[in-house]
Amino acid sequence: MSTNHQTAHRNAKQDPEKPWLNPNAKPFVRFQNVSKQFGDFTAVDSINLDIYKGEMFALVGGSGCGKTTLLRMLAGFLDPSAGKVMIDGTDVNGVPPYERPVNMMFQSYALFPHMTVEKNIAYALKLDKMEKDERKRRIDEALEMVQMSKFAHRKPHQLSGGQRQRVALARALIKRPKVLLLDEPLSALDKKLREATQFELMAIQYKLGITFIFVTHDQEEAMALSSRIAVLDKGQVIQVGTPSEIYEFPNSRFVAEFVGSTNMFEGTVVEDTPNQVVIESASTKGNINVDDVGRYQIGQTVWVNVRPEKIKLSKTKPAKHAGLNVLEGTVSELGYRGNHVIYRVKAASGKIIMVFAQSQNRTEELDITWDDKVFISWEADGCIIVKS
Secondary structure: OOHHHHHHHHHHHOOOOOHHHOOOOOOOEEEEEEEEEEOOEEEEEEEEEEEOOOOEEEEEEOOOOOHHHHHHHHHOOOOOOEEEEEEOOEEOOOOOHHHOOEEEEOOOOOOOOOOOHHHHHHHHHHHOOOOHHHHHHHHHHHHHHOOOHHHOOOOHHHOOHHHHHHHHHHHHHOOOOOEEEEEOOOOOOOHHHHHHHHHHHHHHHHHHOOEEEEEEOOHHHHHHHOOEEEEEEOOEEEEEEOHHHHHHOOOEHHHHHHOOOOEEEEEEEEEEOOOEEEEEEOOOOEEEEEEOOOOOOOOOEEEEEEOHHHOEEEOOOOOOOOOOEEEEEEEEEEEEOOOEEEEEEEEOOOOEEEEEEEOOOOOOOOOOOOOOEEEEEEOHHHEEEEEO
């Protein structure tokens, strides 16, 4: 763990809003050695996972990694093949879905097409035979919460995708479950609406204090919404952490490459001091300096992870100082994204290195363009060593 990471970790321990750092805090949802087999296929493999009350917790991973299976076991739609699923200290294995203190918002929203918005939201309360006045108060409150009061008498086909999403959310929340499960909640929305709805979802969750657990394939969505993220692969939890921990300090090459864009350099440890590790890499035709605590063996093969935004690009060679990594290369491709430019720079070794350069000046011409000879550089504390 680097010096910066240790400092961040110490500061996090002092934050009362991070119960996962408190050894005395009790998890609200717990998966204890949970496995799920479908015939010969193991969808979930001995997972242990603790989620705390009031969290906005994300499950991310590729297709078939087990994230939706975990969600469905928590909802009661699937039974574990082994292990325990606990909610608020109670083992819910064998408890039917309708008796669990959870509700689930499905990816398809599953609204009743023949019912109005108001009746869709009220349906669950009607089944509970709640008194009419209390039911009306709850419905009005739910409509206001998702800003759908003026659409109460419309039917689903008269609503936009974002509005249908809000109705589904209100219907899922109206019974005030202890845990709300969301399966790809924003996937049907366009980019701008998805980004706006993320903030609305966070505001609602903060106001209600309900534990939200959601599945998404969108890493940016997980980073924006969640208090913590669990990255899954092949039925196992690879890493659990806050968005910044997952992004800045991935524990493996898999996590580094799955969450966001990155550059990976394979190399061999040639020097290991208390403050810095030096890696010899064929990809750079030289050494890479990494700000890290000495915990490696000389000759050990490692991977260095460098995020594209940590790298600086220039036409002139930067002044060398201790810890600075500098490479020469040629711009082979670029993509203009408005607020930033993505450069793909071909180093002397032939390796392609991705660089994100912020668009700071308003101009029609880029200072650096195709085929330009350039220097790329990053600091020793701008990269991290990960395991393969």
